[in-house]
Amino acid sequence: MQPQQFQVQGMTCGHCERAVTRAIQQLDPQAQVKIERESGRVEVQSSQPREALAAAIAEEGYGVAA
Numbered sequence: 001m002q003p004q005q006f007q008v009q010g011m012t013c014g015h016c017e018r019a020v021t022r023a024i025q026q027l028d029p030q031a032q033v034k035i036e037r038e039s040g041r042v043e044v045q046s047s048q049p050r051e052a053l054a055a056a057i058a059e060e061g062y063g064v065a066a
Contacts, residue, residue, distance in 0.1 A: 001030075004050050006042040009063035011035070016062070023056040 011017060021033045024044055031046035031053075044053055054064045 001032075001045045001047050004044050004046070004053065006044065006054060006057065007065040008040050008042050008057060009065070011037050011040060011062060013037075019060045020057055020062060023060045024053060027052060027056045 008020060011020065017035045017037055020035065020042060024031050024033050024046065028046045028048045031044055031048070034043040035041070042057070046053060057064045
């Protein structure tokens with residue numbers, strides 16, 4: 001599992017963090033997620049492809065940049 005960095009727009013509270021974490025872990029239950037809400041940085045350690053992780057975050061309604 002390699003760490004992947006995402007820039008996520010729209011996370012403003014703990015609920016947002018949980019929604020992003022849950023979306024990623026539904027795709028990969030073993031994924032480790034670290035979120036820095038203030039900067040919008042999300043670090044994910046997962047075996048899933050980057051595109052799939054970004055899509056899971058976007059499906060929750062958040063903007064995702066590389």
